[in-house]
Amino acid sequence: MQFLDTSYGSEILSELVEVILDNRDYLSEVDGSIGDGDHGINMAKGFRLFNESIQGQSLSLSKALTTLANTLMGSIGGSMGPLYGSLFLGMGNAAKDRDELDAGAFGDMLSAGLTSLQSISDANVGDKCLLDTLVPAVNDYRHAVDNGQGFASALQSLRDGAKRGCESTRELEAKIGRASRLGERSKGHLDAGAVSCQLLLVRLADSTERHLDKAAA
Amino acid sequence: MQRIINDPDNVVDDAVRGYLRASPNLYAATDHPRVLKYAIETPAKVGVVTGGGSGHEPAFLGYVGDGLCDAVAIGEIFSSPTADAFLEAFRAADRGQGVACLYGNYAGDNMNVKMARQMAEMEGIQVKTVIARDDVASAPADQREKRRGVAGEIMMWKVGGAAAARYDDLDEVIRLAQKAVDACSSIGVGLSSCTIPANGKPNFTIEPGHMELGIGHHGEPGIEVVPLPNAEAMAQAMCDPILADQDFTGSDVAVLISGLGATPVMELNLLYSHVADRLETEGITVHRADIGNYFTSLEMMGATLTVMKLDEELKPLVDAPAQSLALTR
Numbered sequence: 001m002q003f004l005d006t007s008y009g010s011e012i013l014s015e016l017v018e019v020i021l022d023n024r025d026y027l028s029e030v031d032g033s034i035g036d037g038d039h040g041i042n043m044a045k046g047f048r049l050f051n052e053s054i055q056g057q058s059l060s061l062s063k064a065l066t067t068l069a070n071t072l073m074g075s076i077g078g079s080m081g082p083l084y085g086s087l088f089l090g091m092g093n094a095a096k097d098r099d100e101l102d103a104g105a106f107g108d109m110l111s112a113g114l115t116s117l118q119s120i121s122d123a124n125v126g127d128k129c130l131l132d133t134l135v136p137a138v139n140d141y142r143h144a145v146d147n148g149q150g151f152a153s154a155l156q157s158l159r160d161g162a163k164r165g166c167e168s169t170r171e172l173e174a175k176i177g178r179a180s181r182l183g184e185r186s187k188g189h190l191d192a193g194a195v196s197c198q199l200l201l202v203r204l205a206d207s208t209e210r211h212l213d214k215a216a217a
Numbered sequence: 218m219q220r221i222i223n224d225p226d227n228v229v230d231d232a233v234r235g236y237l238r239a240s241p242n243l244y245a246a247t248d249h250p251r252v253l254k255y256a257i258e259t260p261a262k263v264g265v266v267t268g269g270g271s272g273h274e275p276a277f278l279g280y281v282g283d284g285l286c287d288a289v290a291i292g293e294i295f296s297s298p299t300a301d302a303f304l305e306a307f308r309a310a311d312r313g314q315g316v317a318c319l320y321g322n323y324a325g326d327n328m329n330v331k332m333a334r335q336m337a338e339m340e341g342i343q344v345k346t347v348i349a350r351d352d353v354a355s356a357p358a359d360q361r362e363k364r365r366g367v368a369g370e371i372m373m374w375k376v377g378g379a380a381a382a383r384y385d386d387l388d389e390v391i392r393l394a395q396k397a398v399d400a401c402s403s404i405g406v407g408l409s410s411c412t413i414p415a416n417g418k419p420n421f422t423i424e425p426g427h428m429e430l431g432i433g434h435h436g437e438p439g440i441e442v443v444p445l446p447n448a449e450a451m452a453q454a455m456c457d458p459i460l461a462d463q464d465f466t467g468s469d470v471a472v473l474i475s476g477l478g479a480t481p482v483m484e485l486n487l488l489y490s491h492v493a494d495r496l497e498t499e500g501i502t503v504h505r506a507d508i509g510n511y512f513t514s515l516e517m518m519g520a521t522l523t524v525m526k527l528d529e530e531l532k533p534l535v536d537a538p539a540q541s542l543a544l545t546r
Binding site: 028032037038041042045073074075076077078079080081082083120121185 | 270292293296299301302324325332413415421438
């Protein structure tokens with residue numbers, strides 16, 4: 001059975017920082033089609049501040065996630081500060097006091113993040129928002145684990161679910177946020193939050209998988 | 218980009234520093250860099266707080282002052298302030314009589330205010346809210362809960378602030394601020410796009426020779442894009458949906474026209490003359506009109522029109538003295 005050593009918090013979250021900074025302009029461009037074009041700017045700002053605050057520190061996964069959550073909630077505002085902040089806070093709390101996570105515990109951590117996010121937002125799957133990425137990704141992951149698949153295989157399900165979920169927002173009509181006022185005209189465009197969520201989950205899966213190998217070696 | 222900025226990512230912080238230095242008689246800093254409070258503290262009154270994204274100046278910080286708001290939370294450009302900022306604004310405004318948080322209906326603001334309110338309650342600060350939903354173009358009347366808040370927010374701050382200034386209690390301030398914004402119907406027209414400095418390119422496109430009726434304060438698409446009419450026809454196009462939204466016949470009203478940032482004030486007054494004609498024709502009496510750049514969208518060209526139905530309760534509050542950067546009576 002494979003485990004994730006939770007001492008790799010700084011390493012894993014540095015990769016999340018990287019994917020957001022690399023996609024800053026792309027995220028703003030996606031947002032500009034039906035939103036106000038600031039998604040990449042705000043996300044990049046929050047993740048950059050987080051990166052600066054953890055420089056030279058080797059943080060546990062829980063501590064790194066909690067620090068990221070507090071930075072996002074305290075610095076970027078908008079909708080994404082509270083949404084991503086509560087997601088990472090829920091995940092960070094779930095990983096607290098654990099030296100390692102097996103595939104099941106990693107799934108519990110994802111679910112705790114989802115529950116935390118849903119406690120501050122009334123958004124649902126189908127609203128054209130980041131939940132359209134997050135919910136199928138978490139469900140697919142848990143389904144894979146429940147079917148006895150290994151950690152790496154379950155992470156592939158996480159990636160697949162995230163990509164499928166993100167793509168599903170293209171044909172959805174926005175129900176929340178600024179794009180919701182567009183009604184029918186929001187169709188045909190991806191949701192920026194769903195895209196950033198997909199980027200983050202795919203990179204989380206990639207990075208986790210690489211560190212699984214290290215732990216197993 | 219022809220803009221007066223340093224690092225595009227620091228535009229808001231740099232601007233806040235400027236406001237503090239230019240108007241020390243109005244603003245005092247707080248423990249949070251994105252929260253300003255009124256320099257003069259009146260004891261024992263209900264605190265009035267607002268907040269929202271930057272780029273709408275003089276909203277939101279321009280409405281901090283006498284007879285208006287006591288503290289303001291300042292967000293990134295077109296982005297809600299953080300929950301931390303709203304919380305600090307609640308602390309700065311609280312005089313033990315509770316805080317009225319008067320803001321506009323946007324997803325980010327709703328979430329951050331909700332979180333800040335929970336944190337404030339743990340500190341023993343009572344916070345009640347009124348959420349402005351005056352933009353008639355953003356959703357039909359039977360889905361008013363979906364409507365955005367636009368320039369009607371100014372009337373909400375004016376009435377709520379005046380009620381707090383005469384020492385009404387929290388429930389009364391909330392009731393009157395809600396009544397004020399419910400009495401407002403607003404609509405915007407956009408004639409050009411706007412550019413967030415950190416983005417470096419226009420947020421959306423309006424073809425030359427066209428205007429977008431019903432555009433939002435962040436460029437949210439409106440009802441329709443039409444060939445740019447003359448001012449007289451534009452006034453009719455703006456008045457039609459407002460007059461259809463509520464029955465103003467025989468009423469006294471307050472009218473507010475705000476430029477969106479790049480339209481000359483002269484043209485706003487020109488537009489108003491046609492609005493005034495139309496209202497007169499409809500048997501509506503203008504009690505007072507405020508015309509200027511009150512609630513903008515960076516350097517967008519265009520304007521918003523707000524018509525507020527007045528009664529004997531609202532009139533003195535709309536007329537009450539006020540002193541701030543944006544509004545003085």
